[in-house]
Amino acid sequence: MNAQPDAAPVPLEPSEVVAALWRDAGLPAEALAHLKLDGAEPVLPSSFAVGTAAQASLGAAALAAAALWHSRTGRWQDVSVDMRHAITEFRSERYLRVDGGPAPELWDKLAGIYRCGDGRWVRLHTNFPHHRDGVVRLLGCANDKAAVQAALEKRDAEAFETAASDAGLVVAALRSFEEWDRHPQAAALRGLPPVTLERIGDAPPQPLPAPASADAQPLSGVRVLDFTRIIAGPVAGRTLAAHGADVLLVTASHLPSIPPLVIDTGRGKRSCQLDLRDPDDKRTLHKLLHGADVMVQGYRPGGLAELGVGPEAAARARPGIVYVSLSAYGHVGPWSHKRGFDSLVQTATGFNDAEAQAAGSDMPRPLPAQVLDHAAGYLLAFGAMAALHRRAVEGGSWHVRVSLAQVGQWLRGLGRVPDGLKAPEQKIDDVSDLLEAVPSGFGMLTVVRHAAHLSETPARWTLPSEPLGTHAPEWLPRG
Structure with a gap:
């Protein structure tokens, strides 16, 4: 939505927020009648509408999946998202347990x-x-x-x-x-929506085929290359996998990772290793790209372009590709090439100071979740599915962009929550009804179930989290 920061003195209605995202993406308005959003602010101690951000971004992604299902079958289905469940999934890494014990440490001691x-x-x-x-x-x-x-x-x-x-x-x-x-940088971003879709090449319309099996999901047969790490990008891949996509995470042995995030966001994905500095591995990537529908990347701005797989090159190699880019501070402005993470963008763009002021504290106060990361993750998935819908109708190759700073601008525009800081903190025992135990390549995991409920194609992860590099760099047969 294009609301200016702090435009709403009280939180906007989540349904209005989803409708604005929907309009900006150019999706069919009739879908909005099939979305039900339950719950109300506050759900965590914050003066910001973090529950609204969680419910709206999750709801938009799930409704986009339902719209793709409608395009494949002619049938709408009901979508519902509870705000308490949504904000719990926004903190999924906090509730992760491995074999009943704590997950590996997330934060370095100097952070x-x-x-x-x-x-x-x-x-x-x-x-x-x-x-x-x-x-x-x-x-x-x-x-x-x-x-x-x-x-x-x-x-x-x-x-x-x-x-x-x-x-x-x-x-x-x-x-x-x-x-x-x-x-x-704020001036450069002002007025931009949290998700931008741009047609970057010509290709004929590519409708998704009718489901090939009785247990098909909205994204069954859709192939996604996942070049992301940490939270936002991996959450996008995890969400696409929950709706049936074949998501292939691509990493390399020399790249650092954060173990608990690999475990939590690896559900539903396969994982291979390719070193794009190696000519043979680069050729393997290009073979994968030719068979892909979506490529999601969150590396430093320009990093993959330097290796020959930027958006324009990908569109030339694979007409009809949906190329999805995550950045810290946006694709325009003097900080467009600046690296960053959720906690840093919160600090740089005013959230830590504003939250401290609301609490009457002299100490900077972070939001009660990696809200920018998680919202960006679901909005990346939403943008990818919106572009697949546009590709099916209009054709073309598409570039979807989301930045943490634009998501922050969007969050400010959702309004503030009076007395929101008085809401109780959420401990793991308080959300036990939203957790499930699943096997994995790391042991038995306790994880947060997906918060979006689709009446005909329930979201599910059919593959367990596995260590990085477990799988071959190849696509599964389209199903």
């Missing part, structure tokens, strides 16, 4: 918020070893939280943010909404 010498704050993201080592090297200090704090007390926050960004690291200076709104 977090620090006060600088000018009295301002910076947030460090050090979960990847090369990012951690780079920050320590830039500061000239030991790999120790106290040493990092002492070194930052000699730095100015924004100057260190710039120096870290110039070094390819991921650091964000804390800003208020007012400061962010004056930033050139």
Whole structure:
């Protein structure tokens, strides 16, 4: 939706939010009558409409799946999403358990918020070893939280943010909404919807065929190349898999990963390894691309283009491709090539400051979930399915773009929740009715069930999470 930040003094109705996403994507309005949204804010302690964001992004993705089902069968089905369940799925990594015990640690010991010498704050993201080592090297200090704090007390926050960004690291200076709104990057994004769809090539219409089996789902037979890591992109792939897509995660042995996120977001996917610096592996990728319907990528801006698989090259190689790109700060503006993660974008764009002000605290306060990541994940899946629908009707190759900063702008536009910070925190025992036990290549997992309910094609993951590189780099037969 194109609402300006903070346009709504109280939260918008989730159905209105979905309708705006639907209109922006150019999808058939008749689908909206088949969506039911239950529950109300607040669902977690936050002054922002995090429950609305969860329910609307999940609901839009599920309704897009139902629209594809209608295009394949001529039948609509009912879609429902409960807000409490949706926000629980927005924190799926927090509730992950492996063999009854805690999942591997998610956060590096240096990650977090620090006060600088000018009295301002910076947030460090050090979960990847090369990012951690780079920050320590830039500061000239030991790999120790106290040493990092002492070194930052000699730095100015924004100057260190710039120096870290110039070094390819991921650091964000804390800003208020007012400061962010004056930033050139905020100006570049203002007015953009959270999801953009652009036709980038010509191809004849490619309708999805009628289901080939009685247990088919909306995306059965759709092939998805998943070049993503961490949360947002992997959640998109997990969502597409839940609706029947053959999702093939592509990673490489030299790339770092975060084990609990691999486990949680790997449900429903196959996983192979290809080193795109190797000519043979690059040829294998191009063979996969020729058979793909969707490619989702979340690497640094321009990274895959440098390897010959950017959106334009992909559209030339595979006319009709739906190419889906995730970025931190958007595809336009001076920060369009800047790396970032959810926690950093929250910090840089004003959320941590605004939440602290609402709580009457001097300490920056994060949102109660990786809201930008999870919302971006479901909106990426929504955009991919919307583009598949457009491809079936209009033809063409499509580029879908979502950025964490645009999702943040969208979240601000959903309004604030009066007394939302008084809502109780959600512990794992409080959501036990939303969890299930499933086997995996890592042991028996306790995970959050998918929050969207489709009356005819229930979302499900038919493949378990497996260690990275378990599978061959090849497509399954179309079903």
